[in-house]
Amino acid sequence: MGFDQDRLDRLGRWMDSYVDRRRYPGASVVVARHGREAYFHSCGQRNIDAGLAFDRDTMVRIYSMTKPVTSVAIMTLVEQGLFPLDAPLSDFIPAFTEMQALVPGAERLDQVAPCATPTIHQLLTHTSGLTYSFNTNPVSEAMKEQELDFSPGNRTIATVADQLAALPLVFAPGTRWEYSVAIDVLGRVVEVVSGRSLDRYFADEIFAPLGMTQTAFRVPEGTGDRFAALYTPLEGDPMSVAAPDRGADPLRLSDAPDESRYHTTQCFSGGGGLVSTIDDYMRFAEMLRRGGEGNGARILSPRTLDFMMRNHLKGEIADMGPTSFAEQPMQGTGFGLGGAVVLDPGRARSPGTVGDFGWGGMASTYFWVDRVNNLSVVFFTQLAPSSSYPSRPELKALVQAAMVA
Structure with a gap:
């Protein structure tokens, strides 16, 4: 499959070293090419x-590897002609009518000006003006106080979305890029348009067709003790990434x-709520690589996948002045x-291919697909936050170094 086996074996030694140094509790990786598994390794606990x-x-x-799944769900509805991507969010969630955004340099929630309602496309691309509670602005502070990050709990995504709409945006839609709960809000759009709960829509339209029997918003019954513990090197909240304070234990139990x-999840977070196994998520990654088809089922058309995996910004993310954690x-x-989407591996300072598409999660999980080289890679571990170590560029460098044809 075009790999040098000795170089592939470096992956295992690299992962073992992370465990030996108590950076990660354990980890697993799957590398597939041309639809066939080329390498698997797991280690640790x-x-x-x-x-x-x-x-x-x-x-x-x-966590945020849920976001591509929700984005695919949105596009299955777009393919049915149920709404255009330029539709305003208020068409589906009326609470987002008559929006306001913080003025530049605002230090309080009341320093706002009227602005347009963000569109579905702006939510998909994180240019909507929404934010996360771990970012640094007055809206983020209010979100943290009101627990509006769509975390598991007793509230539904409908309730949290409506409460979020009462806050201003952090900037006028389309003017900047900031990582946010936008994809969570889109999960509510899926519910409104389809008439089904988000967990039901995922199960019916994506998971069952692809044979993803181990992916859900709740730990599936019968999985016994296969559900991993979550660890953190931080002294306090592992999601407080703005000013991390490392503790004495690099593997402190967090969850x-x-x-x-x-x-017992009730809030189906389309931005970060799924649990999964590495083989299940590889089924999803391979569907993306194969242009929307997997397990004999078609989820999206190849043209829709081409559209999704293009750059939808006017340039690099950096051109839009992001201030969020990354x-x-x-x-x-x-x-x-x-x-x-990788535009220039040189400027990204990580070996790769132009067009590489992927994302990661807060617990240091990561995936990408390379359609030029028919490559899919999924990496799992459970350490938050994902900024703790540079494992993602290291992993890409290792895989690229092993691919010799």
Whole structure:
């Protein structure tokens, strides 16, 4: 399949070193090319206290690797002619009518000016003016106080979306790029348009057709102890990435698998709520690489996938002045619908191919597809935040170095 086996084996040694140095509790990787598995390795533990191995069937929190799934769901509705991407969000969630945005340099929530309602396309590309609570602005502070990050809990995404709409945007839609809860809000759009809950729509239209039996918003019944523990090197909240404070234990338990809210999730976070196994997510990645088809089922047309995996910004992400947390360079990188697109590997300072499409999750998971080289890669671990170590560019360099034809 065009790989040098000795160089592929470097992947395993690299992963083992992360575990040996107590950077990650455990990890797994799958590399596929031309639709066939070229390499798999797992190491370490999914639950340190219980002494359980990080195996192939270990179930993890994929956090923001949920976003490409929700983006695909939106595009299945667009393909049916149910709405255009330029439709305003208020067509689906009336609470987002008559929006306001912070004025430049605002330090308070009342320093605002009227602005347009963001469109579906702007939500898909993180140019909507929405934000995250871990960013640094008055809206982020209010989101944190009101717990508006669509985390697992008793509220529904409909309730959280309406509460979020009462806050101003952090900038006028289309003027900047900022990583945000926009894809969570789009999960509510899927519900409104389809008439089904987001978990049901995912199961019916994406997971069942692709054979993804181990992916859901709640830890599936019968998975026993396969659900991994989540760890963090931080002293406090592992999601507080703006000013991280490392603690004495590089693998402090953050979310115990038997006590996790992912067993009872009510808020189906389209931006970060799924749990999955590495083989299940590879099925999704391969569907993207194959132009919308997998397991004998067609999810999207090849032309729609081509459209999604193009850069939808006017240039690099860096050209739009992002201020949000990110663990990889924004130079040389654009953004499609639900994932990043490599525009120039040199400017991105990471070996790769122009057109590489992928994204990662807060617990340091990562995937990308390279349609030029018919390559799909999925990497799983469970350490938050994902900015803790430079594993993503290191992983890409290792895979690229092993591909010799």
